Structure formats: C-alpha cells, structure tokens
Amino acid sequence: AKFFFSSNPSAILSGPSFRVDSTLTKIDVCQISITNVDFSYQNEFLGCTDRLCITPLTDRCYISIAQALHMSLGAAPAGPAGTGKTESVKDMGRCLGKFVVVFNCSDQMDFRGLGRIYKGLAQSGCWGCFDEFNRVELPVLSVAAQQIAVVLGCKKERKKEFIFTDGDIVSLDPEFGLFLTMNLVTLDDRSCQKI
Numbered sequence: 001a002k003f004f005f006s007s008n009p010s011a012i013l014s015g016p017s018f019r020v021d022s023t024l025t026k027i028d029v030c031q032i033s034i035t036n037v038d039f040s041y042q043n044e045f046l047g048c049t050d051r052l053c054i055t056p057l058t059d060r061c062y063i064s065i066a067q068a069l070h071m072s073l074g075a076a077p078a079g080p081a082g083t084g085k086t087e088s089v090k091d092m093g094r095c096l097g098k099f100v101v102v103f104n105c106s107d108q109m110d111f112r113g114l115g116r117i118y119k120g121l122a123q124s125g126c127w128g129c130f131d132e133f134n135r136v137e138l139p140v141l142s143v144a145a146q147q148i149a150v151v152l153g154c155k156k157e158r159k160k161e162f163i164f165t166d167g168d169i170v171s172l173d174p175e176f177g178l179f180l181t182m183n184l185v186t187l188d189d190r191s192c193q194k195i
Contacts, residue, residue, distance in 0.1 A: 032096055034066035042097040042125075042175065052084065052091040061088045062095075065179070072156035074148065074178035076133075085181040089129045098175070100127040105135045111143035112166075118151050118178070119164055125173030133180040148178060 030041035052058055061077060065088075068075040077085035086102060093100035103117065114136075121128040136144065147165050154162035154172055161171045 035063055037066040037070040039066075039069075039096050042099075044097045044099045046094050046097070046099070049094060051094065052087055058084070058088055058091070061085075062092055065089065065092055069177055073152060074180065076180040076182065078182045078184055081183045086129055086131050089127070089179045089181070093127050098127050098177075100129055102129045102131055104131050105133050107135055107137050109136050109140060111140050111147070114140070114144050115147050115164065115166060118147050119168065119170045121176045121178065122151050122155075122162075122170055122172050125175035127177040127179065129179040129181060131181050132183055134182040152178065 032039045032041055065075045075089070077088060079085055090100045090102065101121070117128060120126075143165075150162070150165055151172075155174055155176070158174065159172055161169055164170050
C-alpha cells in the first residue's frame with residue numbers, strides 16, 4: 001500500500017511506499033515515502049519479526065512521527081497503557097530498517113545517565129524510545145528537557161558535531177530519533193500532575 005497526494009483528503013491510502021530508484025545519487029538505495037517525507041532504508045538487520053496490524057490509528061501515528069522527523073523533532077505518543085505506543089515506534093523503525101532501543105524509564109533515572117544515552121543515540125544514528133517517560137522525577141525531567149533541546153537543536157541545524165551540556169564534543173548522525181511514550185492516567189496521579 002502507498003500514500004498518495006490528492007485534492008481529496010479521503011483519498012490517502014495507508015502504508016508506506018517503498019521504491020528502489022536508480023536515479024538517486026547512491027546506487028541501490030531503497031527509498032521509503034510516508035506522505036511527503038522520504039527516508040532511505042537503513043539496512044539494519046532486525047531478524048524475521050512480526051509486524052503490527054495497520055489500523056487508522058497506527059497510520060496517523062506513522063504520519064505524525066514521519067512529519068516530526070522531517071522537521072528534526074522527536075515524537076511523544078501518549079495514551080492509556082497497552083494501546084501500542086511503544087510498539088508503533090518500534091514497528092515504524094522496523095519498516096525503515098532502523099535499530100530502535102527501548103528504555104524503560106523509572107524514578108531511579110538521573111540526568112547523567114540520560115545524558116549518556118542521548119549522546120550515544122546521537123552518535124550511533126539509532127532511535128531511542130523512552131517508555132513511560134512520565135515516571136522520571138521532576139528535577140531530572142527539567143535537565144533532560146534541556147539535554148533533548150540541545151541534541152535536537154543541533155540536528156535541526158545539521159551540525160556534524162556539537163558540544164553537549166556536560167562539555168563533551170559529540171559527533172552527530174542525523175538519522176537518530178528520540179521518542180518519549182507516556183501513559184495517560186487520572187489527574188490524581190502525582191506523575192501526571194508534574195508533566
């Protein structure tokens with residue numbers, strides 16, 4: 001299935017479009033198009049894994065993530081537990097041949113550890129999915145937000161390397177991605193109030 005542009009908004013069909021284009025500058029490049037965003041297949045061996053069932057919700061999730069990546073941003077799927085937020089990010093990564101590393105967040109995480117993870121993702125070009133990011137403590141969230149802003153700002157400026165918040169010089173692979181999934185719970189929950 002492919003995405004097509006049309007004057008009729010209901011004419012969009014689901015699923016990414018894959019094509020091998022010999023006119024591209026690199027030989028044998030598989031290009032994946034999701035709406036108006038083109039990705040190069042990254043050829044990461046991910047094994048023979050199951051895929052998600054494509055629904056209108058996963059379609060919207062793919063489109064939102066693709067548009068965010070096109071604008072050099074991250075994405076933050078949010079919703080009730082068990083609705084497939086993390087699995088949608090992982091499945092889109094599989095679709096693009098990207099290695100996706102999932103980090104299960106807890107209140108034990110500190111800004112130094114998160115900073116090392118952000119630097120590693122930026123250098124490797126992998127995608128990082130921070131599952132249940134709402135569990136991280138508020139003081140750590142404040143510093144983490146600054147760290148994410150530095151990394152994504154440098155990605156937007158298309159820098160080859162940048163100085164991280166701790167003073168380290170870090171090389172930057174523009175293919176990396178940051179995703180924060182959050183479980184929405186009742187407003188009485190302490191973790192929901194701080195976000």
